[in-house]
Amino acid sequence: MSFSTVAFAASALALLSTVSAHGTVSGIVVDGKLNTGYSPSFQFSNPPPVVAGWSIPEDLDNGFVAPAKFQDPDIICHVGATNAGTSITVAAGSTVDLQWTTWPESHKGPVIDYLASCYGECETVDKTSLKFFKIGEEGLIDGATAPGNWASDKLIANSNTWVATIPADIAPGNYVLRHEIIALHSAYDANGAQNYPQCINLIVTGSGTAEPAGVVGTELYKSTDAGILIDIYKTLASYVIPGPALYNSGAAPAPVESSAATVAPTSIVAPSTIAPSTIAVPTTSTGAPFPFTNSTAPAVPTPTATFPGVPNDSVDAPELPTTTSAPVVVAPGTGDDEDIVTGTTTAVATASQQPEVPSVCDSAATVTVTSAGATVTVAAPATTVTVTVTASAKPLPSGATFDDVLSWFSNGVKNAAAGGRRRHARAVRL
Structure with a gap:
């Protein structure tokens, strides 16, 4: 075994151990079918696989978007994100299972889902023009004992999988699903929160007619929002989930201020x-x-x-x-x-x-x-x-x-x- 081979193996292991620290959405399950999401390994393929998950090849350390960049296009679908090359068909009113490669237990925080109509092909849409409306959110589950039990813990307990529901009444068409975890373990400091957005192209079918108003990605959050600048190591009675109001499609919406019984993570x-x-x-x-x-x-x-x-x-x-x-x-x-x-x-x-x-x-x-x-x-x-x-x-x-x-x-x-x-x-x- 040559020295160069050993050196390459060592450097690759070091890089990949860093890359896999937080995770990405590697699988999207719709109607029982597993669809491949984006993977950092795709940057080594020529040509890379065509998948419905937006590419983030500039995110080499699998990092986050900090509050200082909330008005930067990186907050929309992650650092340097580029359009996915295909879409997944899903019926309005059905669910989408989003499988993360991993998620660290220490990175506690809310999980939020948005949709934005592409008004055309999502494969070529300008991401800065997308207007997102919130279709799902969950934050603090139990704050009795700091740092609390959070939606991120619920995700981990479900094999690193989150279930998003597509509103039953929205008009059919091409949409971008924006799925996001906000890690709050350092949010007691200004610019300490960590946003991890992931985007997936969807083709929504159905007979709905609703076209909810949305907000462009660079206006979703402010660094001073109550749910962004917060100390989770203090006992919390409730938590204000950041972002615009939850879209109500006729089903009972999740509360903006969340607090509920503990769901214990399993392993x-x-x-x-x-x-x-x-x-x-x-x-x-x-x-x-x-x-x-x-x-x-x-x-x-x-x-x-x-x-x-x-x-x-x-x-x-x-x-x-x-x-x-x-x-x-x-x-x-x-x-x-x-x-x-x-x-x-x-x-x-x-x-x-x-x-x-x-x-x-x-x-x-x-x-x-x-x-x-x-x-x-x-x-x-x-x-x-x-x-x-x-x-x-x-x-x-x-x-x-x-x-x-x-x-x-x-x-x-x-x-x-x-x-x-x-x-x-x-x-x-x-």
């Missing part, structure tokens, strides 16, 4: 075990026994990677803890200045149910043994683990190479990540 714990492997590692020792010492392996996050040329609908690395413990055994070498290191790694991952997505990870690892204190360090591109050293060993399989060692370790990392992937989401929780 799935998926234990995953990586088989032991035995590796021979060159050291500075001449074969003399090591003075053994012990240390404890810290918790290690498990990365999930997607690389250029590999079709992938989402980059899914839930921001949830994955604990890896790795007892390693070192014994004196039998010659050629080598010592035998035996390692067993067990990973326990907290996973959310998402569609299984193929991943390709060309990971690299190095194993270093120093005689002073007999510390064994296992380093991967994104992690370093110091492990326990004891005194039993098995020989390396005949003919094995150091590249074999790197491959075994890489496969272990991928297997641990695979244990934490989400299966198909069910639109039941949000």
Whole structure:
């Protein structure tokens, strides 16, 4: 394995672990059919897939839009968003299930849905001309204990899926659905709220005639709105959801000031075990026994990677803890200045149910043994683990190479990540 390959794998893992920290809408379910949404991995495809989700290739860090940019076009459909190349047909009065790749529990806040008529083709509409009317909103569910239980927690508990309902009375035509989570974990500071808008093209069918008035995206919010500048770490009796009034199509609207009973988030714990492997590692020792010492392996996050040329609908690395413990055994070498290191790694991952997505990870690892204190360090591109050293060993399989060692370790990392992937989401929780 060349140095350039190792360097690429390390940099790609670092980028993708950052990209997947917040998530994107990777799946849109209408009438039981799963439609692919936008994925950051599309920027590596030539040509990229044609999907109904608006593209945001400039959002390389999967970041947010801050209040300082509420009057900037970036607030409409996210940073540098460009029109989607196709649309999804949905009947007025039906639901649209919006599947996020992941969402961090710490990023608490409201979930809001808007529609805007394109008055023509949504594939070519000027986004600054779109006038949005609010069709759904939910904010604080229970504020009895700070920071409270929020719509974002409800989304997480429903396998990172939110259900939006298309008003039954709106006129048929081409619309942009604007789906948004506003994270309030830093909203106690001016410019601290974080908006994460996502846009999807829809073709709405039906016999309705309503054409609700809307507001252009750059006028939806102000940085001083009560629901934007707020401290969620204080006990809240209610919360004013930002944005224009909710459109009432005859059904009972959600309250603007929200407070209700607690809905507890749920999760799935998926234990995953990586088989032991035995590796021979060159050291500075001449074969003399090591003075053994012990240390404890810290918790290690498990990365999930997607690389250029590999079709992938989402980059899914839930921001949830994955604990890896790795007892390693070192014994004196039998010659050629080598010592035998035996390692067993067990990973326990907290996973959310998402569609299984193929991943390709060309990971690299190095194993270093120093005689002073007999510390064994296992380093991967994104992690370093110091492990326990004891005194039993098995020989390396005949003919094995150091590249074999790197491959075994890489496969272990991928297997641990695979244990934490989400299966198909069910639109039941949000």
